[in-house]
Amino acid sequence: MTTVIATRGLQKRYGQVRAVDGIDLDVRAGDVYGFLGANGSGKTTTVRMLLGLVLPTAGEVEVLGQRMPRAGRKVLPRVGALIESPAHYGHLSGRANLALLDAAGPGGARRTRRTRIETVLEQVGLAGVGRRPVKAYSLGMRQRLGLAAALLRRPELLVLDEPTNGLDPQGIHEVRDLLLELNRTGTTVFLSSHLLAEVEQLATRVGVLDRGRLVLQDELARLTAPTGATVVETPDPQRVRAALDGRVLALGETRAVVRGSDPAEVNAALVAAGVPVTGLALQRPSLEEVVLAAASTSADRVEAPGARR
Amino acid sequence: MIAVELRKLFRRPRTWVTIALLNALPVLVGVLISLTDLAPRPGEGPAFLSAVLTNGTLYPLAALAIVLPLFLPIAVALIAGDAVAGEAQAGTLRYLLARPAGRTRLLVAKLVSVFAFVFVTVIVVAAVGYLVGRLFFDVQPIGGTSLGGTTLTSAQIVQRTLLAIGYVSVSMLGVAAFALFFSTLTDSPLVAMLGALGVLVASSLLFTLDAASSIAPYLPTRYWLAFVDLFREPILWRDVVRGLGLQAVYVVVLLGAAWANFTTKDVTS
Numbered sequence: 001m002t003t004v005i006a007t008r009g010l011q012k013r014y015g016q017v018r019a020v021d022g023i024d025l026d027v028r029a030g031d032v033y034g035f036l037g038a039n040g041s042g043k044t045t046t047v048r049m050l051l052g053l054v055l056p057t058a059g060e061v062e063v064l065g066q067r068m069p070r071a072g073r074k075v076l077p078r079v080g081a082l083i084e085s086p087a088h089y090g091h092l093s094g095r096a097n098l099a100l101l102d103a104a105g106p107g108g109a110r111r112t113r114r115t116r117i118e119t120v121l122e123q124v125g126l127a128g129v130g131r132r133p134v135k136a137y138s139l140g141m142r143q144r145l146g147l148a149a150a151l152l153r154r155p156e157l158l159v160l161d162e163p164t165n166g167l168d169p170q171g172i173h174e175v176r177d178l179l180l181e182l183n184r185t186g187t188t189v190f191l192s193s194h195l196l197a198e199v200e201q202l203a204t205r206v207g208v209l210d211r212g213r214l215v216l217q218d219e220l221a222r223l224t225a226p227t228g229a230t231v232v233e234t235p236d237p238q239r240v241r242a243a244l245d246g247r248v249l250a251l252g253e254t255r256a257v258v259r260g261s262d263p264a265e266v267n268a269a270l271v272a273a274g275v276p277v278t279g280l281a282l283q284r285p286s287l288e289e290v291v292l293a294a295a296s297t298s299a300d301r302v303e304a305p306g307a308r309r
Numbered sequence: 310m311i312a313v314e315l316r317k318l319f320r321r322p323r324t325w326v327t328i329a330l331l332n333a334l335p336v337l338v339g340v341l342i343s344l345t346d347l348a349p350r351p352g353e354g355p356a357f358l359s360a361v362l363t364n365g366t367l368y369p370l371a372a373l374a375i376v377l378p379l380f381l382p383i384a385v386a387l388i389a390g391d392a393v394a395g396e397a398q399a400g401t402l403r404y405l406l407a408r409p410a411g412r413t414r415l416l417v418a419k420l421v422s423v424f425a426f427v428f429v430t431v432i433v434v435a436a437v438g439y440l441v442g443r444l445f446f447d448v449q450p451i452g453g454t455s456l457g458g459t460t461l462t463s464a465q466i467v468q469r470t471l472l473a474i475g476y477v478s479v480s481m482l483g484v485a486a487f488a489l490f491f492s493t494l495t496d497s498p499l500v501a502m503l504g505a506l507g508v509l510v511a512s513s514l515l516f517t518l519d520a521a522s523s524i525a526p527y528l529p530t531r532y533w534l535a536f537v538d539l540f541r542e543p544i545l546w547r548d549v550v551r552g553l554g555l556q557a558v559y560v561v562v563l564l565g566a567a568w569a570n571f572t573t574k575d576v577t578s
Contacts, residue, residue: 051407053576076409083407087400091321103313105408149404 002029002065004157004188005050010059012045019045021212022059027190027205032183034203034220035192036291042212043192044084047161050190051081064157077107080155082163086146090135094126094145097134101149108153120148125174139166147175151182158182161192176202200224200287210295223290226282228261232270233279243273257283310410314418318388318426327384328430332437334380335372339438343445356537361446366463368442369435369470370540373477376434377533381477382484382509383502388426389488390501392419393571397496397578412572416493420564423485431478435470461542469544473536476549480536483529483556484509486563493571496578526551529559 005027012020020042027033037043048054049061052069061068063075088097098117102108108116121127124144134142143166150158163179164172179202183189193199199206206223208216216223232240233255240256241248244266250257260266263280270277285293318324342348342361351359355374357367373381393416396402405415442448461469488505495501512528515521525531532552538545 048403048575048577051403052409053403053406055573055575072409073411076407079407081404081407083403085400087404089317089399089401100313100317101404101408104310104405104410 003027003062004029004031004064005033005190006060006062007046007050008060010046010049010061011057012042012049012054013057018212020049020056023209023212023214024217025207025214026217027188029188030183030186031205032179032189032191032203034199034206035190035209036194036196036199036206037209038295039194041209043194043209044161046209047083047159047190047192050159051076051079051083053083073106077105077153078155079157079159080150080153081159082146082150082161083159084161085165086142086149088134088142088145091133093131094121094129094134094137094141094148095131097145098149098152102152116152116154117148120151123151123178124148125171140168140171143167144171144175147178155187157188157190159190159192162194163191164195164198172198196288196291206287208291208294216290216294220287224284224287226261226284228259229283230258230260230263230266231279231281231283232256232258232266232277234270234275234277236276239273239275240270243270243275310414310418311421314422315425318422319429324388324426327387328433331376331380331384331430332372332434335368335375335434335438336441338375339368339372339441339445356534357540361442363447364466365442365446365448366439366466366470368446369438370473370536372434372438372441373431373473373536374534377477377480378513381430381434381481383506384430385423385427385481385484386488386502386505386509389423389485390492390503390505391498392423392489393492394495394498394501395492397576398498400578402578403576406576413568416568416571420489423489424482427481427485428478431474431481435474461540466540469539472539476536476539476552477533479553479556480533483559486560486567487529490563490567490570493567493574527555529555531555 003026005025007023007025009022009024010020011018011022023046025046035043035046045054049056050063050068052072055069064078066075068075088094089100092100095117098120099113102113102116103110118127121129124147126141126144126148129141134145137145143163147163150160158179164175167175176198179189179191189202191199191202200220203220206216206218206220207214229249234240235254237251237254237256240258241251244258247259248256249259258266261282263282267277267280338358339361342358346362348359348362349355353359355371357371357374361368361371393402396405406412484505487508488501491501491504492498509530512530516525516528516531532548532555535548535552538548
C-alpha cells in the first residue's frame with residue numbers, strides 16, 4: 001500500500017514551546033485517517049506543516065510521495081484542504097469565490113471550471129444557492145462551501161480540519177456519507193478532529209496527539225478489538241460471581257464482566273446455574289477509552305503497546 | 310494570478326468607494342471657488358489653485374495638489390495595507406497558499422494590483438479634476454497661460470500634466486511599498502495602514518525641522534511636491550529626478566524586505 005502522508009521526526013518549536021514534538025505520521029492510500037487530539041495538542045500546527053503553511057523546525061514531511069514544502073507546487077493541486085474554519089470573500093457569491101480560488105493556482109483548467117463548480121456545489125448540497133453573497137450564508141452553508149472548495153479539483157487526498165463544524169445533525173450525516181462515498185472511489189481522507197464519535201464512525205486508522213507527541217497510531221479495528229471478556233447484563237450480578245467464581249473481572253449494579261471470549265459458553269454456564277441473563281456482549285473498548293488511556297499516561301510509556309512505528 | 314488579484318480588487322465595492330471619497334474634496338473645493346470666485350492668492354493654499362480661475366485646464370493639477378498631502382496617501386495605504394494582512398485576517402490567505410498560489414507569485418500579484426490601484430486612482434482624480442475645470446471655470450483654448458511668471462501653451466500644459474500624473478503616481482508607489490511591507494508583518498490591515506501613515510507623518514514632521522536637515526533629502530515625502538517644477542520654463546528636472554530615484558530606492562528595498570519576510574514566515578492566521 002502506498003504512503004500518502006509520511007512525516008519523520010516532525011518538530012515545530014515556538015521559542016521554548018514544542019508545539020509538535022517529533023511525530024512520525026503514516027497515512028496510506030485509501031485510509032480514512034482520524035487525527036485526534038485535545039485543543040492545543042498540536043493538530044492544527046501539524047496540518048499546516050503538511051500543507052506548507054508553517055515551516056517545520058526539524059524533521060521531514062512527505063505528501064503524495066514528494067517532499068513538502070519544496071514540492072508544494074506539484075503536490076498541493078492534488079490535495080483538497082479545509083483548514084480550521086472555512087474562509088471566503090463575503091461580498092462575492094459562492095460560485096465567484098470558487099472560481100477565483102480555482103484560478104489562483106495551477107491544476108484548475110479554465111475550460112472545465114464551470115462544470116466542476118456546478119458538480120461540487122451539487123455534491124455539498126448548495127446547487128440552488130444562486131448569486132447570494134457569501135456574507136448572507138449561514139454557518140453551515142459556509143462550511144459546505146469550504147468543503148466544495150476542497151473538492152473542486154477531485155483531489156487524491158483530502159485534509160479536513162473539523163469538517164462538520166457548524167452543521168446540524170442532518171448536515172453532519174450528509175457530509176459523512178459524502179466523505180465515505182469519496183473514500184470508496186479512492187480518495188484518501190485525513191480527518192483532524194476532537195470529536196471522537198465522528199472519528200469512530202468514519203475512520204479506518206487513528207492517530208492520537210497528546211501535547212505535541214503522537215502517542216498512538218493504529219488501525220481502528222485493532223484498537224477497539226474484543227478484549228477477551230464478555231459483558232453480562234443481569235439483575236443480580238452477585239449470583240454471577242457465585243456461578244463463575246474466579247472468572248469475574250468486574251461487577252456493577254446490573255452487569256458483570258467475565259473472562260471468556262465466547263458469549264455462548266458464558267451464557268450456557270450461567271443458565272445452567274440458574275442466573276437470569278438479560279443481555280450478553282463481547283467487551284470492546286470504545287475509542288474514547290482508548291484515547292483517554294493513551295493520552296493520560298506519560299507519552300513514552302504508552303508508545304510500547306499498540307503503536308506500530 | 311495577477312488577473313485574479315486585479316479582479317478581486319476592482320470587483321470590491323470598497324475600492325470604488327475609496328476612490329469616490331477621494332474625489333469629493335477637490336470637487337467641493339472647485340464648487341466653492343467657482344461660486345465665490347475666491348481663489349487663494351498665489352503662493353498660498355494648494356499649488357495651482359490660485360491659477361484655476363484664469364484657466365480651468367489647470368484644475369487636474371490643483372486636484373492632485375489638494376489630495377496629495379493626506380487623502381491620496383491614506384487611500385493608497387488603506388488598499389496596500391490590506392493586500393496581505395486583509396487576506397490573513399479574513400482567513401483566505403491560508404486557502405490561497407494551500408491552493409497553492411505560491412508565496413512569491415501571490416506577493417507579485419498583490420504588488421501589481423496595488424500599483425494598478427495607485428495609477429487608476431491618480432488618473433481618476435485628474436480626470437474628475439479635468440471635468441470640474443471644464444464645468445466650473447473658464448478654459449482658455451489657445452494662447453499662453455501664465456503660471457508664477459512662466460507662460461505655457463496649452464499643448465505644453467497637456468504634456469506636462471501627463472508628466473505630473475506619472476510623477477505623483479510614482480511618489481505614491483513609495484507609500485504603497487511601505488504599506489505592503491507592513492502588511493506582510495502583521496495580520497491586521499489596520500496596523501499595516503497606520504504603520505505606513507505613521508512613517509509619512511514622521512517624514513513630513515522631520516522635513517520641517519531644521520535639526521533634521523541632514524536626513525531631509527532621504528525622507529520619503531521630501532520630493533512629493535516637485536511636480537510643480539514640471540511647470541517652470543524650462544523644466545527644473547533636479548528635484549523631479551531625485552524624487553524618482555528616492556522612490557525607486559524605497560520601493561526596491563521595501564519590496565525586497567516584504568518578499569524576504571513573506572516567503573519565510575509561518576502562516577498561522
